[in-house]
Amino acid sequence: MARRWIPLLDWSAGRDRGGAWLLAALGAVCVAVPLLSQLVPASSPLHISAYGLTLIGKYMCYAMLALAVDLIWGYCGILSLGHSAFFALGGYAMGMYLMRQIGPRGVYGDPVLPDFMVFLNWKSLPWFWHGFNHFPYALLMIVLAPALLALVFGWFAFRSRVTGVYFSIITQALTYALMLAFFRNDMGFGGNNGFTDFKDILGFDLHSDATRLVLLVATALALAASYVASRAIVESRAGRVLRAIRDAESRTRFLGYPVESFKLWLFVCSSGIAGIAGALYVPQVGIINPSEYAPINSIEAVIWVAVGGRGTLYGAIAGAVLVNYAKTYFTGAFPEVWLYALGALFVGVTLFLPRGVIGLVARDKDT
Protein backbone atom coordinates (compact mmCIF):
# COMPACT_ATOMS: atom_id res chain seq x y z
CA MET A 1 0.00 0.00 0.00
CA ALA A 2 2.78 2.37 0.97
CA ARG A 3 4.41 1.92 -2.42
CA ARG A 4 1.88 3.97 -4.27
CA TRP A 5 2.81 7.01 -2.21
CA ILE A 6 6.37 6.91 -3.43
CA PRO A 7 6.46 8.04 -7.03
CA LEU A 8 10.01 6.86 -7.61
CA LEU A 9 8.94 3.30 -7.10
CA ASP A 10 5.89 3.73 -9.26
CA TRP A 11 7.91 4.43 -12.36
CA SER A 12 8.99 0.84 -12.37
CA ALA A 13 5.32 -0.10 -12.47
CA GLY A 14 4.76 2.32 -15.34
CA ARG A 15 2.41 4.60 -13.42
CA ASP A 16 4.17 7.81 -14.33
CA ARG A 17 5.06 7.01 -17.90
CA GLY A 18 5.24 10.67 -18.91
CA GLY A 19 7.68 11.34 -16.09
CA ALA A 20 9.85 8.40 -17.12
CA TRP A 21 10.00 9.76 -20.68
CA LEU A 22 10.84 13.21 -19.38
CA LEU A 23 13.70 12.01 -17.19
CA ALA A 24 15.02 9.87 -20.02
CA ALA A 25 14.91 12.87 -22.35
CA LEU A 26 16.74 15.05 -19.84
CA GLY A 27 19.35 12.32 -19.40
CA ALA A 28 19.76 12.22 -23.17
CA VAL A 29 20.21 16.01 -23.23
CA CYS A 30 22.98 15.74 -20.61
CA VAL A 31 24.87 13.21 -22.76
CA ALA A 32 24.04 14.17 -26.33
CA VAL A 33 24.35 17.94 -26.16
CA PRO A 34 27.98 17.99 -24.90
CA LEU A 35 28.89 15.38 -27.55
CA LEU A 36 27.17 17.22 -30.39
CA SER A 37 28.69 20.50 -29.32
CA GLN A 38 32.27 19.33 -28.72
CA LEU A 39 32.93 16.27 -30.87
CA VAL A 40 30.83 16.97 -33.97
CA PRO A 41 32.65 19.36 -36.34
CA ALA A 42 31.10 22.80 -36.82
CA SER A 43 30.47 22.02 -40.50
CA SER A 44 28.05 19.18 -39.66
CA PRO A 45 24.31 19.97 -39.48
CA LEU A 46 24.24 18.04 -36.18
CA HIS A 47 26.69 20.43 -34.55
CA ILE A 48 25.27 22.54 -31.72
CA SER A 49 26.66 26.07 -31.70
CA ALA A 50 27.08 28.33 -28.67
CA TYR A 51 23.82 29.98 -29.72
CA GLY A 52 22.15 26.56 -29.76
CA LEU A 53 23.43 25.82 -26.26
CA THR A 54 21.97 29.05 -24.93
CA LEU A 55 18.68 28.28 -26.61
CA ILE A 56 18.41 24.77 -25.13
CA GLY A 57 19.37 26.07 -21.69
CA LYS A 58 16.78 28.82 -21.99
CA TYR A 59 14.03 26.39 -22.98
CA MET A 60 14.76 24.25 -19.94
CA CYS A 61 14.58 27.31 -17.65
CA TYR A 62 11.22 28.20 -19.18
CA ALA A 63 10.16 24.58 -18.70
CA MET A 64 10.91 24.91 -14.98
CA LEU A 65 8.80 28.05 -14.82
CA ALA A 66 5.98 26.18 -16.58
CA LEU A 67 6.36 23.34 -14.10
CA ALA A 68 6.00 25.82 -11.24
CA VAL A 69 2.85 27.27 -12.81
CA ASP A 70 1.34 23.83 -13.43
CA LEU A 71 2.02 22.77 -9.86
CA ILE A 72 -0.33 25.43 -8.50
CA TRP A 73 -2.70 25.82 -11.44
CA GLY A 74 -3.04 22.21 -12.51
CA TYR A 75 -3.21 20.69 -9.04
CA CYS A 76 -4.76 23.38 -6.88
CA GLY A 77 -6.59 25.61 -9.34
CA ILE A 78 -4.56 28.70 -8.40
CA LEU A 79 -4.05 30.66 -11.61
CA SER A 80 -1.06 32.92 -11.03
CA LEU A 81 -0.54 35.48 -13.77
CA GLY A 82 2.51 36.85 -11.98
CA HIS A 83 4.86 33.91 -11.80
CA SER A 84 7.56 35.59 -13.81
CA ALA A 85 7.99 37.86 -10.78
CA PHE A 86 9.47 34.93 -8.86
CA PHE A 87 11.49 33.90 -11.90
CA ALA A 88 12.91 37.40 -12.20
CA LEU A 89 13.63 37.66 -8.47
CA GLY A 90 15.69 34.46 -8.60
CA GLY A 91 17.37 35.87 -11.69
CA TYR A 92 18.21 39.13 -9.96
CA ALA A 93 19.66 37.25 -6.97
CA MET A 94 21.95 35.34 -9.35
CA GLY A 95 22.66 38.57 -11.22
CA MET A 96 23.81 40.27 -8.03
CA TYR A 97 26.29 37.46 -7.42
CA LEU A 98 27.57 37.69 -11.01
CA MET A 99 27.91 41.48 -10.70
CA ARG A 100 30.00 41.10 -7.58
CA GLN A 101 32.15 38.54 -9.42
CA ILE A 102 33.14 41.17 -11.99
CA GLY A 103 35.11 42.97 -9.28
CA PRO A 104 37.66 45.49 -10.56
CA ARG A 105 37.18 44.38 -14.19
CA GLY A 106 34.27 46.79 -14.68
CA VAL A 107 34.51 49.83 -16.93
CA TYR A 108 35.15 52.10 -13.96
CA GLY A 109 37.45 49.61 -12.24
CA ASP A 110 35.91 49.97 -8.79
CA PRO A 111 36.88 46.85 -6.79
CA VAL A 112 33.54 46.62 -4.97
CA LEU A 113 30.86 48.75 -6.59
CA PRO A 114 29.23 47.54 -9.81
CA ASP A 115 29.51 49.98 -12.70
CA PHE A 116 25.99 51.36 -12.47
CA MET A 117 26.55 52.38 -8.84
CA VAL A 118 29.75 54.22 -9.71
CA PHE A 119 27.84 55.90 -12.53
CA LEU A 120 25.16 56.98 -10.02
CA ASN A 121 27.92 58.37 -7.77
CA TRP A 122 27.17 55.94 -4.95
CA LYS A 123 29.95 55.68 -2.39
CA SER A 124 29.16 52.31 -0.81
CA LEU A 125 27.16 49.15 -1.38
CA PRO A 126 23.51 49.27 -0.30
CA TRP A 127 22.87 46.91 2.66
CA PHE A 128 21.01 44.32 0.59
CA TRP A 129 24.03 43.85 -1.69
CA HIS A 130 26.20 42.56 1.14
CA GLY A 131 26.86 38.85 1.13
CA PHE A 132 26.20 38.41 -2.58
CA ASN A 133 29.93 37.97 -3.22
CA HIS A 134 29.53 34.56 -1.55
CA PHE A 135 28.05 31.93 -3.84
CA PRO A 136 26.30 29.88 -1.11
CA TYR A 137 24.61 33.05 0.15
CA ALA A 138 23.46 33.86 -3.38
CA LEU A 139 22.11 30.31 -3.75
CA LEU A 140 20.15 30.77 -0.56
CA MET A 141 18.71 34.09 -1.74
CA ILE A 142 17.75 32.60 -5.11
CA VAL A 143 15.18 30.48 -3.30
CA LEU A 144 14.56 32.64 -0.26
CA ALA A 145 13.72 35.94 -1.97
CA PRO A 146 10.94 34.53 -4.20
CA ALA A 147 9.69 32.24 -1.43
CA LEU A 148 9.48 35.11 1.03
CA LEU A 149 7.58 37.28 -1.41
CA ALA A 150 5.22 34.37 -2.12
CA LEU A 151 4.77 33.77 1.60
CA VAL A 152 3.84 37.36 2.41
CA PHE A 153 1.77 37.95 -0.72
CA GLY A 154 0.06 34.55 -0.48
CA TRP A 155 -0.63 34.95 3.22
CA PHE A 156 -2.58 38.13 2.63
CA ALA A 157 -4.30 36.90 -0.53
CA PHE A 158 -5.35 33.44 0.67
CA ARG A 159 -6.25 34.57 4.17
CA SER A 160 -8.66 37.09 2.64
CA ARG A 161 -9.98 34.23 0.51
CA VAL A 162 -9.05 35.94 -2.71
CA THR A 163 -9.63 33.27 -5.35
CA GLY A 164 -10.20 32.73 -9.04
CA VAL A 165 -9.92 35.63 -11.42
CA TYR A 166 -9.37 38.14 -8.58
CA PHE A 167 -6.27 36.29 -7.53
CA SER A 168 -5.05 36.24 -11.13
CA ILE A 169 -5.54 39.99 -11.42
CA ILE A 170 -3.65 40.86 -8.25
CA THR A 171 -0.75 38.64 -9.29
CA GLN A 172 -0.61 40.64 -12.54
CA ALA A 173 -0.55 43.80 -10.44
CA LEU A 174 2.22 42.34 -8.29
CA THR A 175 4.56 41.63 -11.18
CA TYR A 176 3.72 44.97 -12.82
CA ALA A 177 4.48 46.82 -9.60
CA LEU A 178 7.80 45.01 -9.28
CA MET A 179 8.64 45.90 -12.87
CA LEU A 180 8.02 49.60 -12.21
CA ALA A 181 10.02 49.44 -8.99
CA PHE A 182 13.00 47.73 -10.62
CA PHE A 183 12.97 50.31 -13.42
CA ARG A 184 13.91 52.97 -10.88
CA ASN A 185 17.62 53.66 -10.59
CA ASP A 186 17.49 54.38 -6.87
CA MET A 187 16.18 50.87 -6.12
CA GLY A 188 19.77 49.72 -6.48
CA PHE A 189 19.16 47.07 -9.14
CA GLY A 190 20.61 48.83 -12.14
CA GLY A 191 17.42 50.53 -13.33
CA ASN A 192 16.19 49.79 -16.82
CA ASN A 193 19.56 48.37 -17.90
CA GLY A 194 19.51 45.75 -15.18
CA PHE A 195 22.66 43.65 -14.92
CA THR A 196 24.82 42.47 -17.80
CA ASP A 197 28.45 42.09 -18.97
CA PHE A 198 28.96 39.21 -16.57
CA LYS A 199 32.47 37.76 -16.59
CA ASP A 200 32.53 34.50 -14.70
CA ILE A 201 30.78 32.20 -12.25
CA LEU A 202 32.76 30.52 -9.45
CA GLY A 203 35.88 31.61 -11.33
CA PHE A 204 34.90 29.96 -14.63
CA ASP A 205 34.57 32.07 -17.76
CA LEU A 206 30.89 32.39 -18.68
CA HIS A 207 31.73 32.66 -22.37
CA SER A 208 33.62 29.40 -22.62
CA ASP A 209 31.87 26.37 -24.07
CA ALA A 210 32.79 24.25 -21.06
CA THR A 211 31.05 26.61 -18.63
CA ARG A 212 28.02 26.82 -20.89
CA LEU A 213 27.81 23.05 -21.02
CA VAL A 214 28.08 22.71 -17.27
CA LEU A 215 25.33 25.30 -16.83
CA LEU A 216 23.17 23.46 -19.34
CA VAL A 217 23.66 20.14 -17.59
CA ALA A 218 22.98 21.82 -14.23
CA THR A 219 19.74 23.20 -15.66
CA ALA A 220 18.68 19.77 -16.90
CA LEU A 221 19.43 18.30 -13.47
CA ALA A 222 17.56 21.11 -11.71
CA LEU A 223 14.58 20.56 -14.01
CA ALA A 224 14.65 16.83 -13.30
CA ALA A 225 14.92 17.43 -9.55
CA SER A 226 12.06 19.96 -9.64
CA TYR A 227 9.95 17.48 -11.55
CA VAL A 228 10.62 14.69 -9.06
CA ALA A 229 9.93 17.00 -6.11
CA SER A 230 6.71 18.28 -7.69
CA ARG A 231 5.61 14.74 -8.52
CA ALA A 232 6.29 13.72 -4.92
CA ILE A 233 4.13 16.59 -3.68
CA VAL A 234 1.18 15.87 -5.95
CA GLU A 235 1.28 12.11 -5.32
CA SER A 236 1.41 12.51 -1.53
CA ARG A 237 -1.66 12.73 0.62
CA ALA A 238 -1.12 16.49 0.63
CA GLY A 239 -1.38 16.36 -3.16
CA ARG A 240 -4.71 14.62 -2.85
CA VAL A 241 -5.91 17.35 -0.51
CA LEU A 242 -4.75 19.96 -3.03
CA ARG A 243 -6.77 18.34 -5.81
CA ALA A 244 -9.71 18.16 -3.45
CA ILE A 245 -9.35 21.91 -2.87
CA ARG A 246 -9.20 22.44 -6.64
CA ASP A 247 -12.40 20.45 -7.21
CA ALA A 248 -14.47 21.40 -4.15
CA GLU A 249 -12.85 23.95 -1.91
CA SER A 250 -15.50 24.41 0.77
CA ARG A 251 -16.07 20.66 0.98
CA THR A 252 -12.40 20.22 1.75
CA ARG A 253 -12.60 22.90 4.41
CA PHE A 254 -15.44 20.96 6.01
CA LEU A 255 -13.22 17.91 6.23
CA GLY A 256 -11.09 20.00 8.56
CA TYR A 257 -8.22 20.88 6.24
CA PRO A 258 -6.79 24.38 6.58
CA VAL A 259 -7.31 25.18 2.90
CA GLU A 260 -5.53 28.53 3.04
CA SER A 261 -2.36 27.08 4.49
CA PHE A 262 -2.27 24.32 1.86
CA LYS A 263 -2.55 26.91 -0.89
CA LEU A 264 0.04 29.11 0.75
CA TRP A 265 2.72 26.42 1.12
CA LEU A 266 2.18 25.10 -2.37
CA PHE A 267 2.46 28.66 -3.68
CA VAL A 268 5.72 29.06 -1.78
CA CYS A 269 7.13 25.78 -3.16
CA SER A 270 6.14 26.83 -6.66
CA SER A 271 7.75 30.25 -6.30
CA GLY A 272 10.98 28.60 -5.16
CA ILE A 273 11.10 26.49 -8.33
CA ALA A 274 10.44 29.60 -10.41
CA GLY A 275 13.28 31.38 -8.58
CA ILE A 276 15.76 28.60 -9.32
CA ALA A 277 14.67 28.67 -12.97
CA GLY A 278 15.36 32.40 -13.14
CA ALA A 279 18.74 31.97 -11.49
CA LEU A 280 19.83 29.40 -14.08
CA TYR A 281 18.45 31.57 -16.87
CA VAL A 282 20.53 34.66 -16.13
CA PRO A 283 24.09 33.27 -16.51
CA GLN A 284 23.07 31.52 -19.73
CA VAL A 285 21.44 34.47 -21.48
CA GLY A 286 23.88 36.93 -19.91
CA ILE A 287 21.41 39.63 -18.90
CA ILE A 288 18.61 40.39 -16.44
CA ASN A 289 16.54 43.55 -16.58
CA PRO A 290 13.11 44.70 -15.40
CA SER A 291 11.41 43.57 -18.62
CA GLU A 292 11.54 40.05 -17.14
CA TYR A 293 8.77 41.24 -14.80
CA ALA A 294 6.55 42.24 -17.72
CA PRO A 295 3.01 40.90 -17.21
CA ILE A 296 3.03 39.35 -20.69
CA ASN A 297 5.81 36.94 -19.61
CA SER A 298 3.64 35.48 -16.87
CA ILE A 299 0.73 35.10 -19.26
CA GLU A 300 2.97 33.32 -21.74
CA ALA A 301 3.99 30.85 -19.06
CA VAL A 302 0.33 30.03 -18.47
CA ILE A 303 -0.13 29.49 -22.21
CA TRP A 304 2.80 27.04 -22.27
CA VAL A 305 1.05 25.02 -19.58
CA ALA A 306 -2.31 25.12 -21.33
CA VAL A 307 -0.77 24.09 -24.65
CA GLY A 308 1.22 21.24 -23.12
CA GLY A 309 -1.53 19.92 -20.92
CA ARG A 310 -2.51 21.27 -17.53
CA GLY A 311 -2.32 19.07 -14.47
CA THR A 312 0.27 16.59 -15.74
CA LEU A 313 3.58 18.37 -14.88
CA TYR A 314 5.40 16.79 -17.84
CA GLY A 315 2.80 18.37 -20.15
CA ALA A 316 3.78 21.80 -18.88
CA ILE A 317 7.41 21.06 -19.69
CA ALA A 318 6.56 19.81 -23.18
CA GLY A 319 4.38 22.88 -23.74
CA ALA A 320 7.12 25.29 -22.68
CA VAL A 321 9.63 23.72 -25.05
CA LEU A 322 7.20 23.47 -27.97
CA VAL A 323 5.85 27.00 -27.72
CA ASN A 324 9.28 28.51 -27.23
CA TYR A 325 10.68 26.59 -30.15
CA ALA A 326 7.79 27.93 -32.22
CA LYS A 327 8.52 31.40 -30.86
CA THR A 328 12.18 31.19 -31.85
CA TYR A 329 11.15 30.13 -35.35
CA PHE A 330 8.32 32.63 -35.83
CA THR A 331 10.08 35.65 -34.37
CA GLY A 332 12.91 34.88 -36.79
CA ALA A 333 10.81 34.11 -39.86
CA PHE A 334 7.71 36.29 -39.40
CA PRO A 335 8.32 38.54 -36.40
CA GLU A 336 5.11 40.55 -36.80
CA VAL A 337 2.74 37.58 -36.59
CA TRP A 338 4.13 35.91 -33.48
CA LEU A 339 1.76 37.45 -30.93
CA TYR A 340 -1.23 36.65 -33.15
CA ALA A 341 0.00 33.09 -33.53
CA LEU A 342 0.40 32.78 -29.78
CA GLY A 343 -3.12 34.09 -29.17
CA ALA A 344 -4.57 31.79 -31.81
CA LEU A 345 -2.68 28.88 -30.28
CA PHE A 346 -4.17 29.58 -26.87
CA VAL A 347 -7.72 29.88 -28.21
CA GLY A 348 -7.28 26.80 -30.38
CA VAL A 349 -5.92 24.65 -27.57
CA THR A 350 -8.65 25.78 -25.19
CA LEU A 351 -11.35 24.93 -27.74
CA PHE A 352 -10.03 21.77 -29.33
CA LEU A 353 -7.42 20.31 -26.99
CA PRO A 354 -8.64 20.85 -23.41
CA ARG A 355 -6.02 18.35 -22.20
CA GLY A 356 -3.28 19.96 -24.26
CA VAL A 357 -0.82 18.36 -26.62
CA ILE A 358 -0.10 15.67 -24.05
CA GLY A 359 -3.78 14.74 -24.12
CA LEU A 360 -3.24 13.63 -27.72
CA VAL A 361 -0.58 11.09 -26.83
CA ALA A 362 -1.33 10.09 -23.24
CA ARG A 363 -3.42 6.95 -23.09
CA ASP A 364 -4.23 6.73 -19.42
CA LYS A 365 -5.67 9.65 -17.55
CA ASP A 366 -3.64 11.43 -14.97
CA THR A 367 -5.46 13.09 -12.04
Add this chain to the structure above:
Amino acid sequence: MSVRDKRLYLEDVTVSFDGFKALNELSLYVDPGELLCIIGPNGAGKSTMMDVITGKTRPDSGSAWFGQDIDLLRLTETEIVRAGIGRKFQKPTVFEQMTVMENLELALAGHRSFFRTLAARTTPAEQQRIDEVLEIIGLTAQRGALGRTLAHGQKQWLEIGMLLMQNPELLLVDEPVAGMTPQEIERTSELLLSLAGEHSVIVVEHDMTFVRSIARRVNVLHEGRLIAEGDMDKVQKDPRVIEVYLGE
Protein backbone atom coordinates in the same frame (compact mmCIF):
# COMPACT_ATOMS: atom_id res chain seq x y z
CA MET B 1 -31.29 14.85 32.83
CA SER B 2 -29.53 18.09 33.48
CA VAL B 3 -28.01 20.35 30.86
CA ARG B 4 -24.58 18.99 31.74
CA ASP B 5 -25.29 15.55 30.32
CA LYS B 6 -26.31 16.76 26.86
CA ARG B 7 -24.18 16.08 23.81
CA LEU B 8 -25.28 19.30 22.18
CA TYR B 9 -27.20 22.14 23.72
CA LEU B 10 -28.52 25.25 21.97
CA GLU B 11 -30.08 27.92 24.12
CA ASP B 12 -32.07 30.97 22.99
CA VAL B 13 -30.23 31.17 19.69
CA THR B 14 -31.34 34.08 17.51
CA VAL B 15 -30.08 34.72 13.98
CA SER B 16 -31.43 37.55 11.88
CA PHE B 17 -30.71 38.42 8.29
CA ASP B 18 -31.63 42.05 7.51
CA GLY B 19 -34.29 42.05 10.20
CA PHE B 20 -35.72 38.67 9.22
CA LYS B 21 -35.36 36.26 12.11
CA ALA B 22 -34.21 32.95 10.69
CA LEU B 23 -33.88 31.60 14.22
CA ASN B 24 -35.91 33.09 17.02
CA GLU B 25 -34.72 32.17 20.51
CA LEU B 26 -34.37 28.54 19.50
CA SER B 27 -33.43 26.05 22.17
CA LEU B 28 -32.83 22.36 21.58
CA TYR B 29 -30.61 19.54 22.79
CA VAL B 30 -29.35 16.11 21.79
CA ASP B 31 -28.44 13.34 24.20
CA PRO B 32 -25.33 11.20 23.78
CA GLY B 33 -26.03 8.39 21.32
CA GLU B 34 -29.44 9.75 20.44
CA LEU B 35 -30.94 10.00 16.96
CA LEU B 36 -32.96 13.21 16.77
CA CYS B 37 -35.10 14.13 13.79
CA ILE B 38 -35.85 17.73 12.96
CA ILE B 39 -38.72 18.52 10.65
CA GLY B 40 -40.36 21.74 9.58
CA PRO B 41 -41.64 23.51 6.49
CA ASN B 42 -39.37 25.47 4.17
CA GLY B 43 -37.85 28.49 5.86
CA ALA B 44 -38.34 27.05 9.32
CA GLY B 45 -34.67 27.63 10.08
CA LYS B 46 -33.36 24.07 9.81
CA SER B 47 -30.38 24.91 7.64
CA THR B 48 -29.60 28.02 9.65
CA MET B 49 -29.56 25.89 12.78
CA MET B 50 -27.02 23.56 11.14
CA ASP B 51 -24.98 26.56 10.07
CA VAL B 52 -24.85 27.81 13.65
CA ILE B 53 -23.72 24.43 14.98
CA THR B 54 -20.97 24.13 12.36
CA GLY B 55 -19.78 27.72 12.79
CA LYS B 56 -20.76 28.90 9.33
CA THR B 57 -23.22 31.43 10.76
CA ARG B 58 -22.72 33.34 13.99
CA PRO B 59 -25.87 33.97 16.02
CA ASP B 60 -26.83 37.45 17.24
CA SER B 61 -27.50 36.06 20.69
CA GLY B 62 -27.78 32.81 22.57
CA SER B 63 -25.33 30.03 23.27
CA ALA B 64 -24.28 26.73 21.74
CA TRP B 65 -22.46 24.10 23.75
CA PHE B 66 -20.92 20.85 22.58
CA GLY B 67 -20.62 18.64 25.62
CA GLN B 68 -20.24 20.62 28.79
CA ASP B 69 -17.10 22.55 28.08
CA ILE B 70 -16.85 23.32 24.35
CA ASP B 71 -18.38 26.66 23.43
CA LEU B 72 -19.10 26.30 19.70
CA LEU B 73 -19.50 30.05 19.25
CA ARG B 74 -15.82 30.54 20.01
CA LEU B 75 -14.52 28.00 17.50
CA THR B 76 -13.82 28.29 13.77
CA GLU B 77 -15.42 25.93 11.26
CA THR B 78 -12.27 23.82 11.11
CA GLU B 79 -11.96 23.64 14.89
CA ILE B 80 -15.57 22.51 15.17
CA VAL B 81 -14.91 19.67 12.74
CA ARG B 82 -11.90 18.66 14.81
CA ALA B 83 -13.91 18.87 18.02
CA GLY B 84 -16.08 16.07 16.60
CA ILE B 85 -19.02 17.49 14.65
CA GLY B 86 -19.46 16.22 11.10
CA ARG B 87 -21.99 17.58 8.64
CA LYS B 88 -23.49 15.91 5.61
CA PHE B 89 -24.86 18.39 3.15
CA GLN B 90 -28.15 18.16 1.35
CA LYS B 91 -26.54 17.83 -2.07
CA PRO B 92 -24.06 14.99 -2.13
CA THR B 93 -20.61 16.51 -2.50
CA VAL B 94 -18.17 13.67 -2.78
CA PHE B 95 -14.98 14.31 -4.72
CA GLU B 96 -16.02 13.30 -8.21
CA GLN B 97 -12.53 12.83 -9.62
CA MET B 98 -11.38 10.49 -6.87
CA THR B 99 -12.15 6.90 -6.05
CA VAL B 100 -14.35 5.81 -3.16
CA MET B 101 -11.21 4.76 -1.29
CA GLU B 102 -9.50 8.08 -1.89
CA ASN B 103 -12.57 9.94 -0.74
CA LEU B 104 -12.51 8.04 2.53
CA GLU B 105 -8.76 8.44 2.84
CA LEU B 106 -9.12 12.22 2.58
CA ALA B 107 -11.66 12.15 5.36
CA LEU B 108 -9.42 10.11 7.71
CA ALA B 109 -9.11 11.54 11.16
CA GLY B 110 -5.56 12.68 11.78
CA HIS B 111 -3.14 15.39 10.94
CA ARG B 112 -4.44 18.13 8.75
CA SER B 113 -1.38 20.33 8.12
CA PHE B 114 0.37 20.58 4.76
CA PHE B 115 3.71 19.25 5.94
CA ARG B 116 2.25 16.39 7.98
CA THR B 117 0.09 15.22 5.08
CA LEU B 118 3.07 15.59 2.75
CA ALA B 119 4.87 12.88 4.69
CA ALA B 120 1.80 10.83 5.62
CA ARG B 121 1.55 7.17 4.65
CA THR B 122 -1.58 5.11 5.13
CA THR B 123 -0.96 2.96 8.19
CA PRO B 124 -2.42 -0.54 8.57
CA ALA B 125 -4.75 0.80 11.28
CA GLU B 126 -6.00 3.50 8.93
CA GLN B 127 -6.47 0.99 6.15
CA GLN B 128 -8.45 -1.15 8.54
CA ARG B 129 -10.66 1.79 9.45
CA ILE B 130 -11.27 2.47 5.75
CA ASP B 131 -12.26 -1.16 5.21
CA GLU B 132 -14.59 -1.04 8.22
CA VAL B 133 -16.34 2.05 6.96
CA LEU B 134 -16.60 0.62 3.43
CA GLU B 135 -18.37 -2.32 5.04
CA ILE B 136 -20.72 -0.12 7.10
CA ILE B 137 -21.82 1.97 4.12
CA GLY B 138 -21.98 -1.07 1.85
CA LEU B 139 -19.56 0.17 -0.80
CA THR B 140 -16.80 -2.42 -0.44
CA ALA B 141 -17.34 -3.59 -4.00
CA GLN B 142 -17.16 -0.02 -5.34
CA ARG B 143 -13.95 0.95 -3.53
CA GLY B 144 -12.05 1.61 -6.76
CA ALA B 145 -14.87 3.43 -8.56
CA LEU B 146 -14.61 7.16 -9.23
CA GLY B 147 -16.95 9.35 -7.22
CA ARG B 148 -18.72 10.61 -10.30
CA THR B 149 -19.70 7.12 -11.43
CA LEU B 150 -21.68 6.35 -8.26
CA ALA B 151 -25.48 6.31 -8.14
CA HIS B 152 -27.18 9.06 -6.17
CA GLY B 153 -27.85 6.86 -3.14
CA GLN B 154 -24.29 5.53 -3.15
CA LYS B 155 -22.93 9.07 -3.12
CA GLN B 156 -25.03 9.85 -0.06
CA TRP B 157 -23.69 6.77 1.73
CA LEU B 158 -20.16 7.56 0.73
CA GLU B 159 -20.57 10.98 2.20
CA ILE B 160 -21.88 9.52 5.43
CA GLY B 161 -18.86 7.21 5.33
CA MET B 162 -16.58 10.22 4.98
CA LEU B 163 -18.14 11.66 8.11
CA LEU B 164 -17.57 8.37 9.92
CA MET B 165 -13.87 8.39 9.02
CA GLN B 166 -13.44 11.31 11.37
CA ASN B 167 -15.10 9.45 14.24
CA PRO B 168 -17.40 12.35 15.02
CA GLU B 169 -19.37 12.35 18.23
CA LEU B 170 -22.17 14.23 16.55
CA LEU B 171 -23.38 13.75 12.96
CA LEU B 172 -25.53 16.37 11.26
CA VAL B 173 -27.35 14.83 8.32
CA ASP B 174 -29.26 17.13 6.00
CA GLU B 175 -32.08 15.52 3.95
CA PRO B 176 -30.38 12.17 3.44
CA VAL B 177 -33.14 10.50 1.41
CA ALA B 178 -34.15 13.28 -0.96
CA GLY B 179 -34.31 11.81 -4.45
CA MET B 180 -33.71 8.22 -3.31
CA THR B 181 -35.51 5.08 -4.46
CA PRO B 182 -37.54 3.18 -1.81
CA GLN B 183 -34.84 0.52 -1.55
CA GLU B 184 -32.19 3.17 -1.05
CA ILE B 185 -34.34 4.84 1.61
CA GLU B 186 -34.67 1.59 3.48
CA ARG B 187 -30.93 0.99 3.31
CA THR B 188 -30.32 4.55 4.54
CA SER B 189 -32.59 4.19 7.58
CA GLU B 190 -30.78 0.99 8.54
CA LEU B 191 -27.49 2.80 8.19
CA LEU B 192 -28.52 5.78 10.33
CA LEU B 193 -30.08 3.56 12.99
CA SER B 194 -26.88 1.53 13.19
CA LEU B 195 -24.90 4.71 13.76
CA ALA B 196 -27.02 5.97 16.66
CA GLY B 197 -25.77 4.69 19.97
CA GLU B 198 -22.15 5.08 19.09
CA HIS B 199 -22.71 8.58 17.72
CA SER B 200 -25.32 11.26 18.32
CA VAL B 201 -27.15 11.94 15.09
CA ILE B 202 -29.33 14.87 14.02
CA VAL B 203 -31.33 14.23 10.86
CA VAL B 204 -33.15 17.03 9.07
CA GLU B 205 -35.74 15.59 6.73
CA HIS B 206 -38.96 16.32 4.83
CA ASP B 207 -39.97 12.73 4.12
CA MET B 208 -42.46 11.86 6.90
CA THR B 209 -42.52 8.10 6.33
CA PHE B 210 -38.75 8.07 6.56
CA VAL B 211 -38.81 10.12 9.76
CA ARG B 212 -41.43 7.79 11.22
CA SER B 213 -39.24 4.78 10.42
CA ILE B 214 -36.17 6.04 12.24
CA ALA B 215 -37.10 8.65 14.84
CA ARG B 216 -37.69 8.15 18.49
CA ARG B 217 -37.79 11.85 19.21
CA VAL B 218 -38.83 14.55 16.77
CA ASN B 219 -38.42 18.32 16.99
CA VAL B 220 -40.64 20.50 14.84
CA LEU B 221 -39.36 23.90 13.82
CA HIS B 222 -41.47 26.74 12.49
CA GLU B 223 -40.38 30.29 11.79
CA GLY B 224 -37.18 29.81 13.74
CA ARG B 225 -38.84 28.40 16.83
CA LEU B 226 -39.33 24.96 18.32
CA ILE B 227 -43.10 24.41 18.26
CA ALA B 228 -43.40 20.75 19.18
CA GLU B 229 -41.31 17.95 20.57
CA GLY B 230 -41.83 14.25 21.30
CA ASP B 231 -42.35 10.98 19.48
CA MET B 232 -43.84 10.95 16.01
CA ASP B 233 -47.39 10.10 17.13
CA LYS B 234 -47.48 12.86 19.71
CA VAL B 235 -46.05 15.39 17.29
CA GLN B 236 -48.47 14.51 14.50
CA LYS B 237 -51.44 15.05 16.81
CA ASP B 238 -50.17 18.43 17.98
CA PRO B 239 -52.66 21.08 16.76
CA ARG B 240 -49.91 23.62 16.04
CA VAL B 241 -48.02 21.16 13.90
CA ILE B 242 -51.18 20.30 11.97
CA GLU B 243 -51.84 23.99 11.46
CA VAL B 244 -48.30 24.66 10.20
CA TYR B 245 -48.28 21.74 7.81
CA LEU B 246 -51.90 21.72 6.66
CA GLY B 247 -53.12 25.17 7.72
CA GLU B 248 -52.71 27.25 4.63
